[in-house]
Amino acid sequence: MNGVLVVLEYRGGWSRLSWEALAAGAELARQTRQPLLGAVAAGPDFPGQLGELPRLDRLYLVQHELLGQYTADGFTLALAQLIRKVDPAFVVFPHTYQVRDFAPRLAAQFEQMLIADVVGLRFEESRPVWVRQLLQGKLNADYRHSGAGICFVSIQAGAFRTDDMTAGASQVEVFTPELTASQVRSKPEAPFRASEHTVDLSSAQVIVSVGRGIKEKDNLPVVEALAQALGAELGASRPICDNGWLPMERQVGSSGQTVSPKLYLAVGISGAIQHLVGMKGSKAVIAINKDENAPIFDVADYGIVGDLFEVVPALTAAVRKVKQV
Numbered sequence: 115m116n117g118v119l120v121v122l123e124y125r126g127g128w129s130r131l132s133w134e135a136l137a138a139g140a141e142l143a144r145q146t147r148q149p150l151l152g153a154v155a156a157g158p159d160f161p162g163q164l165g166e167l168p169r170l171d172r173l174y175l176v177q178h179e180l181l182g183q184y185t186a187d188g189f190t191l192a193l194a195q196l197i198r199k200v201d202p203a204f205v206v207f208p209h210t211y212q213v214r215d216f217a218p219r220l221a222a223q224f225e226q227m228l229i230a231d232v233v234g235l236r237f238e239e240s241r242p243v244w245v246r247q248l249l250q251g252k253l254n255a256d257y258r259h260s261g262a263g264i265c266f267v268s269i270q271a272g273a274f275r276t277d278d279m280t281a282g283a284s285q286v287e288v289f290t291p292e293l294t295a296s297q298v299r300s301k302p303e304a305p306f307r308a309s310e311h312t313v314d315l316s317s318a319q320v321i322v323s324v325g326r327g328i329k330e331k332d333n334l335p336v337v338e339a340l341a342q343a344l345g346a347e348l349g350a351s352r353p354i355c356d357n358g359w360l361p362m363e364r365q366v367g368s369s370g371q372t373v374s375p376k377l378y379l380a381v382g383i384s385g386a387i388q389h390l391v392g393m394k395g396s397k398a399v400i401a402i403n404k405d406e407n408a409p410i411f412d413v414a415d416y417g418i419v420g421d422l423f424e425v426v427p428a429l430t431a432a433v434r435k436v437k438q439v
């Protein structure tokens with residue numbers, strides 16, 4: 115077994131998550147002294163520019179007419195054939211919706227489980243220790259692969275930096291899997307789309323974001339008043355939008371918008387990784403949460419441990435007072 119094989123995703127462009135999975139793969143390849151390999155499954159008219167990717171030791175273009183549109187059957191069968199041929203020590207995926215759909219099954223074909231949603235990687239005597247979050251980010255758990263067989267992992271958004279990765283030409287090898295139409299039992303429908311971006315939070319200078327700590331929709335005016343006083347846009351964590359309390363376009367996070375305002379106020383938000391990846395580029399973060407151990411405080415520049423129903427009205431009054439001066 116040799117190599118770290120990163121399975122890339124192309125959906126009209128190379129996703130940021132694919133680059134982050136490559137960053138994790140590159141670190142793994144460096145530490146375990148193995149070649150860094152890439153793979154992308156695609157149809158015959160694949161429009162992707164392979165030269166836009168970081169330079170890899172080898173890039174496999176897994177091409178077949180039945181792979182033009184994603185299906186779990188097609189991708190699993192095709193990638194399993196490539197993995198059998200390459201026999202890598204590690205297979206690394208970006209933790210996308212598509213990967214969640216087929217990667218556990220692919221891993222099971224090799225009698226392995228997928229170590230999914232990894233947010234960190236460290237090494238003990240050159241052996242990787244994968245970090246996953248449990249209980250909505252309250253605990254971090256270490257996972258070690260037994261070493262018997264291939265290790266399959268998927269990488270959560272925002273966990274690995276791509277700053278020092280630059281594009282460069284790789285040696286490309288076309289791999290044609292054996293697939294027949296009868297093996298692909300599912301019919302693809304329109305791909306999942308993250309929330310619509312009719313409100314452009316990405317250009318907002320100040321955002322007041324509200325989370326489940328607000329308890330019910332009728333309490334939203336508490337944070338709306340603060341947003342208005344600050345001249346801020348209103349953002350939200352996913353449960354608020356899932357409940358229909360605010361429209362989906364106000365959602366910040368991995369399946370919402372990525373924002374980088376000068377000031378981000380997180381009100382009653384715990385700081386799950388899926389939320390953090392959408393806002394951790396903010397210049398300054400203020401968190402208001404009654405739980406002093408909430409993970410949001412790890413990324414906050416200023417933290418207020420307290421009941422938002424007391425803190426936010428007091429803050430709103432203070433802002434109004436200052437602005438009147």
Ligand SMILES: Cc1cc2nc3c(=O)[nH]c(=O)nc-3n(C[C@H](O)[C@H](O)[C@H](O)COP(=O)(O)OP(=O)(O)OC[C@H]3O[C@@H](n4cnc5c(N)ncnc54)[C@H](O)[C@@H]3O)c2cc1C
Nearest residue numbers: 325326327351352367368369370382383384389404405422
């Ligand atoms: C595939 C996937 C994609 C996801 N995408 C996103 C995404 O894009 N964006 C996103 O946000 N989440 C996303 N999530 C969900 C994410 O995992 C968390 O469940 C979510 O972010 C939690 O939202 P929250 O912090 O508002 O709620 P909770 O985790 O329930 O936290 C509520 C917080 O409010 C605090 N609180 C309660 N009462 C008060 C009070 N009176 N005063 C002060 N503080 C109080 C609590 O201490 C707690 O920390 C995704 C999850 C999955 C699986």
